[in-house]
Amino acid sequence: MASMNVPGTRPVDAAAVKAVRQFNRFYTARIGALDGYLGSDLSLTDVRVLYELAHRETPIASEIGKSLGLDAGYLSRILRRFDAAGWLTRKPHPGDGRHQLLALTEAGHAAFAPLQQKSRDEAGALLAPLSAAQREQMLDAMSTVQALLEPARSAATRPTTAILRDPVPGDIGWVVQQHGEIYAREYGWNSEFEALVAEIAAQFLRKFQPDSERCWIAELNGERVGAVFVVRKSATTAQLRILILAPQARGLGLGARLTDECIGFARRKGYKKMVLWTNSCLAAARGIYAARGFKLTKSEPYEGFGQQLVGETWELKL
Numbered sequence: 451m452a453s454m455n456v457p458g459t460r461p462v463d464a465a466a467v468k469a470v471r472q473f474n475r476f477y478t479a480r481i482g483a484l485d486g487y488l489g490s491d492l493s494l495t496d497v498r499v500l501y502e503l504a505h506r507e508t509p510i511a512s513e514i515g516k517s518l519g520l521d522a523g524y525l526s527r528i529l530r531r532f533d534a535a536g537w538l539t540r541k542p543h544p545g546d547g548r549h550q551l552l553a554l555t556e557a558g559h560a561a562f563a564p565l566q567q568k569s570r571d572e573a574g575a576l577l578a579p580l581s582a583a584q585r586e587q588m589l590d591a592m593s594t595v596q597a598l599l600e601p602a603r604s605a606a607t608r609p610t611t612a613i614l615r616d617p618v619p620g621d622i623g624w625v626v627q628q629h630g631e632i633y634a635r636e637y638g639w640n641s642e643f644e645a646l647v648a649e650i651a652a653q654f655l656r657k658f659q660p661d662s663e664r665c666w667i668a669e670l671n672g673e674r675v676g677a678v679f680v681v682r683k684s685a686t687t688a689q690l691r692i693l694i695l696a697p698q699a700r701g702l703g704l705g706a707r708l709t710d711e712c713i714g715f716a717r718r719k720g721y722k723k724m725v726l727w728t729n730s731c732l733a734a735a736r737g738i739y740a741a742r743g744f745k746l747t748k749s750e751p752y753e754g755f756g757q758q759l760v761g762e763t764w765e766l767k768l
Contacts, residue, residue, distance in 0.1 A: 480576070499529070500554070501566070502518065503538070503553070508543075510552065511529060535557070535558075536558075537555055538555065539553050540552055541553075612668045612676070612702065614668055614708070617667050621665075626651050629643065630643070632694070640755055642756065643755040675695065676708060677692070679691040687721060690724055705734065706742075717768050726744070727763055729760060729762065730762055743766050749761070749763075750762075
């Protein structure tokens with residue numbers, strides 16, 4: 451069979467090239483990149499530039515062009531259109547007179563915000579028909595593609611050891627958000643679950659007892675990726691609550707580490723027993739608990755969060 455050769459690379463089978471091109475045609479059509487992107491009058495490139503302007507701390511044209519692989523002239527034309535639309539401001543760079551600092555105006559943010567939300571909605575719509583296992587398979591495949599095509603970036607962004615810290619303002623809201631998003635995406639749970647987590651979190655903040663309760667926030671590379679709570683159920687019983695891990699933090703042993711922190715804290719505070727409530731479908735969490743000596747003491751079917759579930763109570767003698 452014919453193959454293609456590029457100097458300095460390995461020969462590539464023509465069938466493999468055809469498969470990549472076929473996938474490109476499929477995916478660009480699926481995400482609506484062939485006409486106005488996300489139903490707007492903007493191209494995919496325009497929206498990517500808007501994204502960089504909205505999310506970079508100090509946007510500079512040359513850095514945006516390098517990041518997106520854009521010709522300087524092409525990027526300049528895009529930025530001039532944004533200028534004309536009133537979406538962009540420019541000011542001298544304080545440390546380098548050769549560059550200008552770019553920033554979106556209020557009108558620019560107003561133009562970008564609905565596009566960003568629509569992009570989130572469409573990404574969710576791509577995943578919605580898939581089961582939890584299929585979603586994990588798809589996300590793993592996407593991660594593999596990125597790692598193979600950009601090995602240097604993959605190595606540079608590989609997670610390091612997580613840092614566990616006390617919560618600061620904003621962290622508890624993030625915990626609630628993560629529960630709502632992850633359980634809706636992976637298990638199809640409705641907003642009742644997010645409301646329950648919000649109630650637990652609010653109670654923790656309002657009635658926090660620092661001598662007998664604790665929360666840990668886990669960070670990887672400066673980003674929040676996990677959390678867990680220990681609360682006082684009685685003078686002798688501690689309760690482990692709302693353990694959560696972001697998808698990018700899975701497989702690193704972080705769930706086990708957070709659970710171990712809870713157990714160690716409860717023992718140091720003189721608790722005699724630790725309890726927790728979970729659901730039978732949460733296999734990874736159940737495995738962590740069982741490996742640490744928790745025993746299943748109660749199992750009861752119920753209807754909740756838009757699903758038919760089996761709630762479980764686990765206990766550990768300390």
